Amino acid sequence: MSIHVNIPPGIKGLSEAQVNRSREEHGNNNQFNKTKHQWWSVLLDMLKEPMLVLLIAVAVLYLITGELGEAMFMLVAIVLVSGISFYQDNRNRKALEALEKLNEPLSKVIREGQLVEIPTHDIVVGDMLLIEEGNIVNADGEIVHSNDFMVDESALTGESYSVYKSETGNDNKVYSGTVVVSGLAICKVKNVGFGTRLGKLGESLHSIKEEATPLQVQIRKFVRVMAIAGIAVFLLVCLVNFLSGQSFTDSLLKGLTLAMSVLPEEIPVAFTTFMALGSWRLIKSGIIVKKISTVEALGSATVICTDKTGTITESSMRLQEVYAFSSRTSYSQDNAWSKEALEVIKVSMWASEPVPFDPMEKTLHEVYVQNADRDERPQFGMVHEYPLGGTPPMMTHVFEDAAGNRIIAAKGAPEAILDVSLQDKESRSSIESKVASLAARGYRVLGVARSEFKGTDFPEEQQALPFVFIGLIAFYDPPKANINSVFKGFYDAGIAVKMITGDNELTSKAIALQSGLRGAEETIDGKRLMQLDAAEMRKQVGHLTVFARMFPDAKLKAITALKESGHIVAMTGDGVNDAPALKASHIGIAMGQRGTEIAKSAAALIIADDDLSKMLDAVAMGRKIYANLKKAIQYIISIHIPIIGAVSLPLFLGWIYPNILTPVHVIFLELIMGPTCSIVYENEPMEKNTMQRPPRPFSTTFLLWHEMSVSVIQGLAITMGILFVYQLNVRLGGDEASTRTMVFTTLIIANIFLSLVNRSFYYPLTSSFNNRNYLMTAALSVTVVLLVIILYVPLVAQFFKVIPLSFEAISICLATGMVSVLWFELWKWLRRIKSKYSSDIQF
Known part of the structure; x- marks a missing residue:
C-alpha cells in the first residue's frame, strides 16, 4: 500500500528486481522455525488420546475372544473417532493459522522512491x-536518516532505558525486536530472519506458552478427576466380574466398557473447538484476536475504557x-485564512512531524x-x-536550511505553551477564556x-528555550454517527463506559455529552x-466517566483501581502511551x-x-x-x-441382567x-436476551457445583x-x-430430547425451533435413522444384540425418554417467572 509522505532527498530504496x-x-524475514503441519503427526497425537487407547484395547480383546464382528465394529469406531478428531483438529488449525496471518504486523519501507506498507516477512x-x-x-539495520531518534532495547539487553541513536553518532545500528520510543528514522536493512539478533534468540521466545485461563484449568482438573474415577471403577468392575465367576478376559472387557462410559474426552475437544472457531468468527467480523483465551473473557467485561480521538470521534x-495573538482575532475555516492566521498555521506545521501520521498534523x-x-x-x-x-504535553522541532536559517516551532496543550511563552497575566487570562470557549464547543x-x-x-529540556506565543489552533473532530447507539448497546449489556483521553476537560466533556456518554457532567484530570x-x-x-489530561501513569492507575474494585476491564488505545494500560487491562483493544x-503488541x-x-459484536460473540x-x-x-448408570448399576445391584x-x-x-x-452446539445462534444480561463473573465457571448440579440432576x-x-x-417377563x-x-430417545432441551x-423448547441450527436437525435426524436401522434391520439388530420393538414397547420408551427430560421445561418456566422479580438471574 503506497503512502504519500515527504521522503528525504537521495533515498530511493530498492527496485522490484533488486528486492x-x-x-x-x-531469504525472507522469518525469525521463527515453524513446525510444518503434517497429517501423520496429528494421527500420532490422537493415538495418545485415552478414548482411542480404550477402543484399541477393546478391539484387541474381541479379537482374542474370537468375536470378529465386534472387533470389526471397534475398528470402524476407531476410524470414525479418529476422523471426527482429525476434522476438528483441521478446522481448529485453519482458524488459528488465519489468526496468526492476520496478526502479522506491517512495516513501512521505501521502494522505488515510494513509501509502501508490506508484511513484515517481506522485508x-x-x-x-x-x-x-x-x-x-x-529487522537489523543501519540508520541513514533520523530525527531525535530513541530506542528501548530492553527486549535484547534487559536494560530498561532509552538509547539515543543517529546516522552521525557512534551508535547508528538498530535491532529487530526493539521499540522506538521517540522520533523517526530511516534504516538500511542489514540482516533479516535468522540473521538478526532476535532471530538467534527466536526459538526460545517462540516456545513460551500462554498461561491457562480459569476455565481451562477447571476443565483440566475435571477431566483428570473423571479419568481417575474411570480407572477406579474399571478396576472395581473387573474385580466384581472376576469374583462372580467371569473369565479374566470377559471381566477386563466389562471394566473397559465402564471406563469408556466414564471418560468425558469430549470436553477438552469442545473447549478447543469453541475457542478456535469463535476467534475465526470474530476475524470475519473485523476483530483480530491475538490470544484465543481472550474469547473467554469477553463475555465477562463489566467496564470499557475508551479513548476519544478516532474511537468515539471520526478522527x-x-x-x-x-x-x-498578533491581531487578537479568531479566524474561521468558513472564510479564507488571513495573513495572521496563515502565520499561526505555518508555525504549527513546522512543529509537526516532517512525515506526519497524526490526523491533526496531516491536516496542518x-x-x-x-x-x-x-x-x-x-x-x-x-x-x-x-x-x-x-504534563501537560508539548513538542518542539528545530529546522535549518543550507544557509543556516533556522526555524524553531512548538505546539501542545495550551496551558503548557502558555507556561513557557507568555508571562503577561492579563493576556494569559484572555487567552485561557478563549481556550475554554473553544473547548466547550468540543x-x-x-x-x-x-x-x-x-x-x-x-x-x-524544551521548556528552557525562549518561546514567543503565536496563537491557538482549534480542530473539530465530531463524534461518529453510530456512537450513541454503541454506548446504548454497552449500557443494555450491563457494561459501564468510561472516556480516558489526553485532551482537556472542557473538550472531553463536550464530546462526551454529544456522544451520549452517561455521567459526563462531572470530570477529573490525571493530575488530580x-x-x-x-x-x-x-x-x-x-x-x-470522563477522565481528561490522562498521561500513561494516570491511565495505568485508573485501570488498576478498576481491577481492584472487581471489574473486568476492557480498554481501547492506539499510542505508545496507551501500551502499559492496554497490557494491564483484562482485554486490551488496539485500533487497527x-x-x-x-x-497492537500490548493488546489482546x-x-x-x-x-x-x-467491540459490541465481540462481547456478544464472547457471551x-x-x-x-x-x-x-x-x-x-x-x-x-x-450411560455410567446403565453399565454399572445392574452389575453392582445384582440384577438379573448385569x-x-x-x-x-x-x-x-x-x-x-x-x-x-x-459441532452442533458450536453452531447454535445467540439467544435473544444475550446482550440484555449482566456480565457473568469471570472468576466463576459452569463447572462449579451450583451450575453442574442441574446437569447432574438431568x-x-x-x-x-x-x-x-x-x-x-x-x-x-422380558428376556435379556x-x-x-x-x-x-x-437412552437414545432421552439423548435426542436432551439435545433439544x-x-x-431459559427459553422454552418450542422457541429453540426458530434457531435454524441445521446441523442440530441433521444430527438428530441421523440419530433417529440409525436407531431405526439398529432395531429393524435384522443383521444390524443381531450385531447389537437387540430385537425389533412393538409399537407398545416403542411408546413406553418414547414416553419414558420424554418424561425423564422434559421435566426440565417446568424448571425453565419457573426460572422465567422468577426472573420477572429478580435482576440477579445469571443464564
Whole structure:
C-alpha cells in the first residue's frame, strides 16, 4: 500500500528486481522455525488420546475372544473417532493459522522512491525501513536518516532505558525486536530472519506458552478427576466380574466398557473447538484476536475504557478555527485564512512531524500546502527534536536550511505553551477564556509558539528555550454517527463506559455529552487523580466517566483501581502511551488503522476498522461462545451419567441382567455425543436476551457445583428413566435381549430430547425451533435413522444384540425418554417467572 509522505532527498530504496535478488540471496524475514503441519503427526497425537487407547484395547480383546464382528465394529469406531478428531483438529488449525496471518504486523519501507506498507516477512536485506515512535523494529539495520531518534532495547539487553541513536553518532545500528520510543528514522536493512539478533534468540521466545485461563484449568482438573474415577471403577468392575465367576478376559472387557462410559474426552475437544472457531468468527467480523483465551473473557467485561480521538470521534480533525495573538482575532475555516492566521498555521506545521501520521498534523501539512505561496519544506531539514513530553504535553522541532536559517516551532496543550511563552497575566487570562470557549464547543485546542536559539548545544529540556506565543489552533473532530447507539448497546449489556483521553476537560466533556456518554457532567484530570489515596481513587474511577489530561501513569492507575474494585476491564488505545494500560487491562483493544505497533503488541484484540461497535459484536460473540460451550459441556455431563448408570448399576445391584450394555452400545453413544457437543452446539445462534444480561463473573465457571448440579440432576432423571424401563420389562417377563433393547432405545430417545432441551436454559423448547441450527436437525435426524436401522434391520439388530420393538414397547420408551427430560421445561418456566422479580438471574 503506497503512502504519500515527504521522503528525504537521495533515498530511493530498492527496485522490484533488486528486492527479488535480495530475497533469493538472503531469504525472507522469518525469525521463527515453524513446525510444518503434517497429517501423520496429528494421527500420532490422537493415538495418545485415552478414548482411542480404550477402543484399541477393546478391539484387541474381541479379537482374542474370537468375536470378529465386534472387533470389526471397534475398528470402524476407531476410524470414525479418529476422523471426527482429525476434522476438528483441521478446522481448529485453519482458524488459528488465519489468526496468526492476520496478526502479522506491517512495516513501512521505501521502494522505488515510494513509501509502501508490506508484511513484515517481506522485508529484505537492502530495504530502506522507516520506523517511528510506537513501532517495533522488524529487522537489523543501519540508520541513514533520523530525527531525535530513541530506542528501548530492553527486549535484547534487559536494560530498561532509552538509547539515543543517529546516522552521525557512534551508535547508528538498530535491532529487530526493539521499540522506538521517540522520533523517526530511516534504516538500511542489514540482516533479516535468522540473521538478526532476535532471530538467534527466536526459538526460545517462540516456545513460551500462554498461561491457562480459569476455565481451562477447571476443565483440566475435571477431566483428570473423571479419568481417575474411570480407572477406579474399571478396576472395581473387573474385580466384581472376576469374583462372580467371569473369565479374566470377559471381566477386563466389562471394566473397559465402564471406563469408556466414564471418560468425558469430549470436553477438552469442545473447549478447543469453541475457542478456535469463535476467534475465526470474530476475524470475519473485523476483530483480530491475538490470544484465543481472550474469547473467554469477553463475555465477562463489566467496564470499557475508551479513548476519544478516532474511537468515539471520526478522527477527521478539521481545522475549524485559528486564533492569532498578533491581531487578537479568531479566524474561521468558513472564510479564507488571513495573513495572521496563515502565520499561526505555518508555525504549527513546522512543529509537526516532517512525515506526519497524526490526523491533526496531516491536516496542518495539507492546509499549509494549499495556502503557502511557496513550499519551503524541501529546503529545510530537521536538526533537533524534542518529542511530545511533559504534563501537560508539548513538542518542539528545530529546522535549518543550507544557509543556516533556522526555524524553531512548538505546539501542545495550551496551558503548557502558555507556561513557557507568555508571562503577561492579563493576556494569559484572555487567552485561557478563549481556550475554554473553544473547548466547550468540543474543539481540540493547541497552543503554538516559536523560538530562536543560536548554536548546537540545545538545552536538555524544551521548556528552557525562549518561546514567543503565536496563537491557538482549534480542530473539530465530531463524534461518529453510530456512537450513541454503541454506548446504548454497552449500557443494555450491563457494561459501564468510561472516556480516558489526553485532551482537556472542557473538550472531553463536550464530546462526551454529544456522544451520549452517561455521567459526563462531572470530570477529573490525571493530575488530580494521581493525588488521591487508593480508597478514594477506587471510589472516583467507579463513579466518574470522563477522565481528561490522562498521561500513561494516570491511565495505568485508573485501570488498576478498576481491577481492584472487581471489574473486568476492557480498554481501547492506539499510542505508545496507551501500551502499559492496554497490557494491564483484562482485554486490551488496539485500533487497527491508527494503532501503533507497540499498542497492537500490548493488546489482546485489534479492531481492524477502528469502529467501536465491533467491540459490541465481540462481547456478544464472547457471551454466545461461553453460553454454547456451557450447553455442550452440561449436555456431556448429563448424558454420561445414565450411560455410567446403565453399565454399572445392574452389575453392582445384582440384577438379573448385569451386563445390559456392551462396548458396542457405549461406543455408538459416544459417536453420537461427539459431534453433538463439539459441532452442533458450536453452531447454535445467540439467544435473544444475550446482550440484555449482566456480565457473568469471570472468576466463576459452569463447572462449579451450583451450575453442574442441574446437569447432574438431568443425568440422574434419565438414569431413573432407563432403570424404570429395565425393571418394567423384567417384571413383564422380558428376556435379556428385549430389556437391552428397551434400555438402549430409551437412552437414545432421552439423548435426542436432551439435545433439544439444552439449547436454552431459559427459553422454552418450542422457541429453540426458530434457531435454524441445521446441523442440530441433521444430527438428530441421523440419530433417529440409525436407531431405526439398529432395531429393524435384522443383521444390524443381531450385531447389537437387540430385537425389533412393538409399537407398545416403542411408546413406553418414547414416553419414558420424554418424561425423564422434559421435566426440565417446568424448571425453565419457573426460572422465567422468577426472573420477572429478580435482576440477579445469571443464564
